[in-house]
Amino acid sequence: MIPEIGHFALILALLVAIAQSAVPLVGAAMGEPRLMAVARPAGQLQFLLVVVAFACLAASFVGNDFSVQNVAANSNSELPLRYRFAATWGSHEGSLLLWALMLSGWTCAVTLFSRHLPPVFLARVIAVMGLISVGFMLFVLLTSNPFERLVPPAAEGRDLNPLLQDPGMVIHPPMLYMGYVGFSVAFAFAIAALLGGRLDATWARWSRPWTTVAWAFLTIGIALGSGWAYYTLGWGGWWFWDPVENASFMPWLTGTALIHSLAVTEKRGAFKSWTVLLAIVAFSLSLLGTFLVRSGVLTSVHAFATDPARGVFILTFLAIVVGGSLALFAYRAGKVGLGGVFGVVSRESALLANNILLIVAMASVLLGTLYPLFLDALNLGKISVGPPYFDAVFYPLLAPAVFLMGIGPLARWSQASLPTLWTRLRWAFGVAVVAALLLPFTLGRWSPLIAAGLFLALWIATSSVVNLRDRLASSHQTGLLAKLAANSPSYYGMLLAHLGVAVFIIGVTLVKGYEVEQDVRLDVGQSVPVGGYEFRFLGVQPGPGPNYRAVIGTVEVRKDGRLIQTLHPEKRIYNASGQTMTIAAIAVGIGGDRYVSLGEPLAADNLGGAWAVRIYLKPFIDWIWGGAFLMAIGGLLAVSDRRYRIAMRRRDASLAAGSAAAAAD
Amino acid sequence: MKPRTRRLGWIVGGLAVLGVAAALVLNAFQSNLVFFFTPSQVAAHEAPQGRPFRIGGLVEAGSLAREPNSLTVRFRVTDTAQTIGVTYTGMLPDLFKEGKGVVAQGTLDPDGTFHASEVLAKHDENYMPPAAADAVKQAQAHEAMVTKTLVKPSGGGQ
Numbered sequence: 138m139i140p141e142i143g144h145f146a147l148i149l150a151l152l153v154a155i156a157q158s159a160v161p162l163v164g165a166a167m168g169e170p171r172l173m174a175v176a177r178p179a180g181q182l183q184f185l186l187v188v189v190a191f192a193c194l195a196a197s198f199v200g201n202d203f204s205v206q207n208v209a210a211n212s213n214s215e216l217p218l219r220y221r222f223a224a225t226w227g228s229h230e231g232s233l234l235l236w237a238l239m240l241s242g243w244t245c246a247v248t249l250f251s252r253h254l255p256p257v258f259l260a261r262v263i264a265v266m267g268l269i270s271v272g273f274m275l276f277v278l279l280t281s282n283p284f285e286r287l288v289p290p291a292a293e294g295r296d297l298n299p300l301l302q303d304p305g306m307v308i309h310p311p312m313l314y315m316g317y318v319g320f321s322v323a324f325a326f327a328i329a330a331l332l333g334g335r336l337d338a339t340w341a342r343w344s345r346p347w348t349t350v351a352w353a354f355l356t357i358g359i360a361l362g363s364g365w366a367y368y369t370l371g372w373g374g375w376w377f378w379d380p381v382e383n384a385s386f387m388p389w390l391t392g393t394a395l396i397h398s399l400a401v402t403e404k405r406g407a408f409k410s411w412t413v414l415l416a417i418v419a420f421s422l423s424l425l426g427t428f429l430v431r432s433g434v435l436t437s438v439h440a441f442a443t444d445p446a447r448g449v450f451i452l453t454f455l456a457i458v459v460g461g462s463l464a465l466f467a468y469r470a471g472k473v474g475l476g477g478v479f480g481v482v483s484r485e486s487a488l489l490a491n492n493i494l495l496i497v498a499m500a501s502v503l504l505g506t507l508y509p510l511f512l513d514a515l516n517l518g519k520i521s522v523g524p525p526y527f528d529a530v531f532y533p534l535l536a537p538a539v540f541l542m543g544i545g546p547l548a549r550w551s552q553a554s555l556p557t558l559w560t561r562l563r564w565a566f567g568v569a570v571v572a573a574l575l576l577p578f579t580l581g582r583w584s585p586l587i588a589a590g591l592f593l594a595l596w597i598a599t600s601s602v603v604n605l606r607d608r609l610a611s612s613h614q615t616g617l618l619a620k621l622a623a624n625s626p627s628y629y630g631m632l633l634a635h636l637g638v639a640v641f642i643i644g645v646t647l648v649k650g651y652e653v654e655q656d657v658r659l660d661v662g663q664s665v666p667v668g669g670y671e672f673r674f675l676g677v678q679p680g681p682g683p684n685y686r687a688v689i690g691t692v693e694v695r696k697d698g699r700l701i702q703t704l705h706p707e708k709r710i711y712n713a714s715g716q717t718m719t720i721a722a723i724a725v726g727i728g729g730d731r732y733v734s735l736g737e738p739l740a741a742d743n744l745g746g747a748w749a750v751r752i753y754l755k756p757f758i759d760w761i762w763g764g765a766f767l768m769a770i771g772g773l774l775a776v777s778d779r780r781y782r783i784a785m786r787r788r789d790a791s792l793a794a795g796s797a798a799a800a801a802d
Numbered sequence: 803m804k805p806r807t808r809r810l811g812w813i814v815g816g817l818a819v820l821g822v823a824a825a826l827v828l829n830a831f832q833s834n835l836v837f838f839f840t841p842s843q844v845a846a847h848e849a850p851q852g853r854p855f856r857i858g859g860l861v862e863a864g865s866l867a868r869e870p871n872s873l874t875v876r877f878r879v880t881d882t883a884q885t886i887g888v889t890y891t892g893m894l895p896d897l898f899k900e901g902k903g904v905v906a907q908g909t910l911d912p913d914g915t916f917h918a919s920e921v922l923a924k925h926d927e928n929y930m931p932p933a934a935a936d937a938v939k940q941a942q943a944h945e946a947m948v949t950k951t952l953v954k955p956s957g958g959g960q
Contacts, residue, residue: 489812501826519856522831522836533826717897736893737894749873749893751893
């Protein structure tokens with residue numbers, strides 16, 4: 138019964154979404170307020186219905202209802218509760234339902250927090266989001282129904298992929314989807330502006346917080362995914378340039394360009410068309426990512442060709458969304474206008490250059506991701522484009538963008554002077570260069586790449602310090618606290634996010650420069666020195682688990698003969714699937730991780746014999762994720778800025794005054 | 803500066819970035835693309851000498867052998883028509899098993915042994931790595947064709 142309620146709720150949600158998109162659009166075109174007023178309640182009702190559908194699916198998973206095909210294929214009665222719940226979005230069908238849930242959630246948020254928008258504009262925004270909902274719910278209902286029954290019911294489920302039985306996987310997909318789908322709000326704002334033909338600084342002020350929040354969630358989502366890959370895939374890498382990762386990274390790069398371009402549009406009224414284009418591209422890439430991950434093209438282009446229903450649907454949907462919005466853009470962009478002019482040396486220029494570099498870098502990732510698929514689809518041979526390609530292309534493109542991060546925030550809008558910038562920044566530059574040249578010697582080994590990476594990170598940090606100092610010096614307040622309080626949260630958000638980039642770069646540079654990786658054969662009692670530590674293997678013991686059997690190894694770590702910790706790497710065999718999983722033991726530290734994972738037994742006697750053991754030292758690796766979290770927190774801090782709410786209140790006041798006047802007439 | 807010159811400047815700048823990006827991409831493609839070959843193709847000397855490439859197929863049952871006191875393993879990869887000997891030093895992935903699909907990246911020695919630098923098994927129990935599955939399918943299709951036309955004795959599997 139519960140699955141049928143969910144299925145029915147989803148069908149109702151689809152009907153509501155159709156009304157939510159059609160009625161307000163007609164109303165906006167005719168200038169009919171009553172029709173436009175349908176948008177808000179429809180958006181909220183749709184959210185409610187999708188929540189019901191999602192709750193029904195979750196209940197089927199939690200209640201082990203193996204008569205539902207999706208549950209039977211992706212869960213198991215031995216699975217702990219939290220993973221049964223997370224299994225709701227562990228499958229193809231469930232993750233699409235999560236997508237739809239996130240989309241209707243964002244829509245509902247827009248209906249609640251954007252009451253101050255002009256009714257015509259709000260009606261169009263909600264209608265556009267409704268259109269996307271229609272597409273997605275049709276996709277779920279027609280090709281990937283999560284509520285499909287299994288006749289006869291299975292006695293036991295096939296189990297959730299053990300790789301996904303992990304706390305990181307419980308929160309990674311919702312965070313990532315929040316980000317992906319959040320760009321739909323920026324997209325809807327852009328389309329509504331194109332439809333209305335009006336785009337000004339106020340528009341940018343409205344769409345900025347939404348875009349930044351979506352970007353912050355996407356940042357966290359990607360960081361969680363990267364962390365998950367680091368500790369569950371057992372090979373100690375944090376980014377593989379895998380198509381699935383690239384699929385989430387491309388919207389991130391475009392979103393990063395978008396939040397910067399929105400800043401210019403808000404403050405200076407410039408970059409208007411470009412901002413709209415970026416909003417369209419960011420969401421299109423989110424859809425492309427969904428297509429890549431969900432259609433099966435990555436597993437095999439040919440499997441996709443033999444069972445094309447899903448892929449063809451998303452591809453068609455993608456073509457309609459991208460084609461339609463670009464056509465609208467081409468038709469209307471002239472009306473929106475380019476916006477103000479600015480000097481060659483100015484903050485606008487720095488931000489434009491940063492945008493170009495980010496987009497070109499995104500395009501290089503796109504090429505490396507799609508090229509092998511095209512070749513394969515056309516039967517021109519099988520190739521793989523691995524990390525060396527991305528490393529060779531990506532770093533040289535982004536390094537200048539990062540360098541500009543030091544200059545941009547200090548450059549004046551409209552027209553800045555290079556000599557002044559140089560005078561203000563020469564100390565920051567000098568300190569960064571000298572420290573970057575000397576630091577690698579104290580860390581162990583000097584190499585040009587390490588020095589370059591450190592320089593970029595230090596440059597961001599020192600130029601941020603100069604920026605803050607100048608701000609405080611020019612403040613009219615007295616007292617440090619008052620001076621600090623005089624700056625807006627969005628300013629501190631920017632500084633924090635930029636420092637996050639610096640922290641991230643330090644992590645990447647040092648882990649790439651100084652990591653030690655060693656695969657060794659270890660007999661029980663044998664020890665091996667790795668990078669100043671001594672790792673002693675004390676053998677393995679069997680250990681129980683809720684739905685798996687494990688062998689747990691014991692490895693003592695010593696430094697200068699003193700025991701500093703004991704690590705317990707695990708090898709698990711899951712009961713339902715028989716699949717083996719390696720659980721690394723990681724001693725986390727701010728200066729780096731010590732990482733031990735078990736390979737396979739090398740002797741016939743599993744428990745008493747030698748094992749292959751992988752030992753890694755990963756200096757500063759946690760800074761990578763720390764940096765990403767700083768970026769996200771910076772984004773959220775920026776959104777908390779009062780000016781977004783003041784804009785709202787002012788608008789409310791004028792609306793209230795307007796309606797009072799109307800009532801008095 | 804006139805707005806027109808300025809716009810021209812931006813366009814030239816943008817094109818320069820694109821040009822540099824294109825040069826980087828082409829250069830990186832040139833040196834970093836890794837092609838995939840099936841054991842049959844390797845046996846027919848279609849694979850390059852001295853340049854890394856990927857092979858894929860099934861790990862032949864009973865072929866896995868360890869060298870004592872090291873992490874070096876030897877196994878044979880087959881697409882059911884041809885097999886190729888592989889040596890690899892390091893940790894094998896969790897899903898590496900005899901009779902299952904595998905993809906390895908490395909170089910071919912003059913004596914015909916494949917020196918793997920990486921053994922990939924980013925797949926779950928349910929399916930083979932697509933490249934490995936394709937290799938087997940290709941070889942079988944070839945076999946079928948050969949036996950059907952009876953022009954060549956089967957088992958040649960070039």
